Amino acid sequence: MSLLVVGSIALDTVKTPVEEHGDLLGGSASYAASAASYFSPVQLVGVVGSDFPQAEFDFWRSRKIDSAGVQRVEGKTFRWSGEYAWDLNTRETHTMDLWIETTRADLDALLPHVDLLILNDSEAREMTKETSLIKAGRGIRKMGPRYVAIKKGEHGALLFGENEFFSCGAYPLEDIHDPTGAGDTFAGGMAGYLAGNVKKVTFTDLRKAMIYGSVLASFCVEAFSLERLRNLTMDEINERYETFKLMSQFEVPET
């Protein structure tokens, strides 16, 4: 099954305590599509301006991402900029995420039609006014989605089903160069794995999809922009999956 990714395609300026880069390929759809492309065919839908580099269309082609739905219009490509604090986990976003507040009625109407809602911890708290992410996750499920995944940045992710629960750490990294797009990469990897590998989704498939999402996100933050997602191999992905599994297992036979 192919995956349809609709969202922002941007040129980013990112500043961390040690580096600053501009005009990087960014936007949630760019990250999600790149991550998903390792598991399934992807159709990308978005808008770019006349200043958007043609080379990125070539990149999408190389990753078998169908960019027929990417419209080029007169004017500038959407620009996003972000600045990270010393711990690389607190972000000052220079644009705002207001979708929960400003279009709540539309959101509420949509939720019962959603199979899997992926959102981050602050969004989950905002939606439910709960501080406990466990309460938040269960509360959002009751608003309609069959499954809810809450991303916790460097602390991993939580997955809620009707009677099921999965807690997934983040793959441990010594050096994080740029956390931009990690959440979108996680979502893209998760959706891509499901689209490419699963016919009828079970909770076990969702666990595995969440782990692949985490693995892709761990590669993403190892370099600026989505550089690391341009030339990853399935062997690298699968090797990290196995290492990650071993690191998270409660009971492992001694070797």
Add this chain to the structure above:
Amino acid sequence: MSLLVVGSIALDTVKTPVEEHGDLLGGSASYAASAASYFSPVQLVGVVGSDFPQAEFDFWRSRKIDSAGVQRVEGKTFRWSGEYAWDLNTRETHTMDLWIETTRADLDALLPHVDLLILNDSEAREMTKETSLIKAGRGIRKMGPRYVAIKKGEHGALLFGENEFFSCGAYPLEDIHDPTGAGDTFAGGMAGYLAGNVKKVTFTDLRKAMIYGSVLASFCVEAFSLERLRNLTMDEINERYETFKLMSQFEVPET
């Protein structure tokens, strides 16, 4: 093997956004000894004042905690007070933990003799001046301890060996009533499990010990003070261990 627990025994005043209680049994040694007592005999060493309730000595006896090393002296028992922010994870400690700064030379001399050092995330960052906990954990290992466990509060814990690594989430709880003592309970449960169940420690044993520590800590925070640790059963502990394992497993056969 019995476990020797040396540390503070206190009467606590704890304030959360919804509750405040005073004169609660507290102190790191009280929590650690109570948690460890579910797995191994415990010898408790500490000092209390003339105002310390005799009933707590009876409690220790009931949990087979040998309190012969608890000295009662004239004057008041050590008082600790803490106040928690809305998320119950940020604490304003009204006493200070300065051991890393003020006695660093002694600490450095001790570390090579330590088998397992358990400390929290901010202490690990303070000791190494690293923001990455992965770097911090590996760095501390190089200072001497054979194994290092870093507690991350509601985000779980990390375990570092020479070539081994384990990432453990926190058991998910909807309601946390009082996080006081969770870290000491974790350490006591971990050390108690090792003392009571293991002859020659392997990394697999340490994983299991860390999980039991997390399980005990999850019970601890369900009630104020160490109320929940007074009357826990091994069946409750083992049941939660199994649930926790299932929630954390990467690959589970569908039932």
